Amino acid sequence: MALTRIPRVNTAMQRRLLTELGSASAVFEHRHHIREVIPDASDKLAASLAQMELYATRAEEELEFALRNKIRCLCYNDSDYPFRLRECDDAPLLLYYKGNAELNRAHVINMVGTRHCTEYGKDICRRFVAELKDLYPDVLIVSGLAYGVDIHSHRAALDHNLDTVGVLAHGLDQIYPRLHRDTAVKMVSQGGLLTEFMSRTNADKVNFVRRNRIVAGMADATIVVESADKGGALITADIAMSYHREVFAFPGRVGDPYSQGCNRLIRDSKAALLQNARDFANAIGWVPCPCPEKQERGMQIKLFPDLNEDEQRIIDCLQQKEELQMNALAISVNLPVHKLSALLFNLEMKGIVRMLNGGMYRLV
Numbered sequence: 001m002a003l004t005r006i007p008r009v010n011t012a013m014q015r016r017l018l019t020e021l022g023s024a025s026a027v028f029e030h031r032h033h034i035r036e037v038i039p040d041a042s043d044k045l046a047a048s049l050a051q052m053e054l055y056a057t058r059a060e061e062e063l064e065f066a067l068r069n070k071i072r073c074l075c076y077n078d079s080d081y082p083f084r085l086r087e088c089d090d091a092p093l094l095l096y097y098k099g100n101a102e103l104n105r106a107h108v109i110n111m112v113g114t115r116h117c118t119e120y121g122k123d124i125c126r127r128f129v130a131e132l133k134d135l136y137p138d139v140l141i142v143s144g145l146a147y148g149v150d151i152h153s154h155r156a157a158l159d160h161n162l163d164t165v166g167v168l169a170h171g172l173d174q175i176y177p178r179l180h181r182d183t184a185v186k187m188v189s190q191g192g193l194l195t196e197f198m199s200r201t202n203a204d205k206v207n208f209v210r211r212n213r214i215v216a217g218m219a220d221a222t223i224v225v226e227s228a229d230k231g232g233a234l235i236t237a238d239i240a241m242s243y244h245r246e247v248f249a250f251p252g253r254v255g256d257p258y259s260q261g262c263n264r265l266i267r268d269s270k271a272a273l274l275q276n277a278r279d280f281a282n283a284i285g286w287v288p289c290p291c292p293e294k295q296e297r298g299m300q301i302k303l304f305p306d307l308n309e310d311e312q313r314i315i316d317c318l319q320q321k322e323e324l325q326m327n328a329l330a331i332s333v334n335l336p337v338h339k340l341s342a343l344l345f346n347l348e349m350k351g352i353v354r355m356l357n358g359g360m361y362r363l364v
Contacts, residue, residue: 001063001094002052003017003024003028004093004196005058005059006048006051008048009045009049011090013045014093016038017038020037028052028053031049031052034046034049062198066096071096071098072096072097072098073095073096073097074097076094081095081103082104084104084220085214085218087243088213090213091217095196096171096195096196098172098188098192098193099187099189099192100163100189100192101140101163101164101165101190101191102163103218106138107136107139107220107286108139108140108219109132109141109221109222110143110215110216110218110219110221111143111223112143112144112150112224112237113148113149113225113226113227113233114149114226115146115147115148115231116148117148117152118226118256118258121226121258122152125155126152127276127362128223128250128277128280129156129162131276131277131278132162132277135277135278137162140162141162142164142165142215142218142219143165143166144167144215145166145167145168145183145184146208149225149226151180151183157190158183158191163190164187164190165187165193166184166187166191167194167215168193168194168195168203169195169197169210169211170201171201172195173199196210196211196214209232209235212232216243216245217243219245220284221245221246221284222240222247223248223249223250224236224248224249224261225250225262226250226259226261227260227261228260228261229257237249237265237270237271246283247272248273249261249262249271249274251263251266251273251274276323310333310339310343311347314333314340314344315353317333318353318361319363322362323360324360324362325359326340326359326361329361344361351364
């Protein structure tokens with residue numbers, strides 16, 4: 001903790017000190033004569049390390065805070081430290097974690113995007129997470145707890161009983177933005193909250209950029225849902241690419257301000273075009289997990305006591321096609337559009353079918 005607080009000692013130098021001396025404790029012991037072990041240490045580094053005792057006092061306070069609030073301190077070499085993040089050159093030396101999710105599971109993604117999420121973006125979050133749950137029920141969804149795509153991704157994960165972790169740009173003594181506090185509380189028992197910052201650290205602008213490297217680094221892939229031509233999501237995507245991680249983007253309509261960033265990523269071959277979770281599964285090469293829940297859900301729909309013959313035909317068709325536009329569905333089930341429209345409305349009221357953008361329909 002003290003080592004991470006020393007000014008003018010960046011992450012790369014922190015890691016070198018650990019490598020050369022073996023531990024942060026050894027760095028502390030050599031703080032007044034660092035050139036004995038690192039002959040080329042600069043004057044600034046030597047002067048900074050000489051003040052390490054001051055930061056050790058602050059570290060003692062933070063350790064007490066962590067113990068009191070059941071916060072885990074994940075050090076760089078700990079087995080619980082996210083191993084994907086450890087592979088990154090600028091990985092933080094220490095993380096503070098409050099939650100119950102395993103951070104080193106087989107499948108981890110992050111979902112990022114604009115703070116000004118549209119209905120299109122919200123629907124993508126809900127639909128993609130639901131589809132992903134069917135393919136990979138163990139997937140961990142990471143985001144930044146910010147307005148827009150971040151919070152809708154977290155909430156979609158919670159709604160589908162998936163673990164979700166929010167990476168914060170401040171300490172664990174606060175939640176920013178405050179409106180997301182209730183969601184954050186739920187995440188502690190179904191995922192977690194993660195940060196490199198000590199308590200009493202404000203959510204300053206520079207911290208959000210630092211936060212983005214953790215979001216990118218601890219995941220196998222970055223999913224950009226919606227983004228303007230500039231924004232934090234594009235920064236995260238660039239960081240992910242620098243880590244040689246997969247980047248995917250959902251396309252949007254030409255001219256829509258909050259699709260320009262995604263469309264540009266796809267145009268410039270910086271991100272793979274994404275339409276659904278099956279696209280993602282095929283591109284990233286994960287092996288789909290057998291999901292008994294999906295089979296059980298299909299049986300429950302078939303046995304739904306209030307379905308008439310026409311409604312059952314619609315359900316059977318959507319189970320095979322996953323999504324269909326109304327006209328295509330009308331042809332497939334051989335029903336006139338006006339009658340199909342009424343039946344779909346009834347199925348929506350029963351919570352079995354959902355209408356998506358563009359007149360598309362899918363099973364809930």
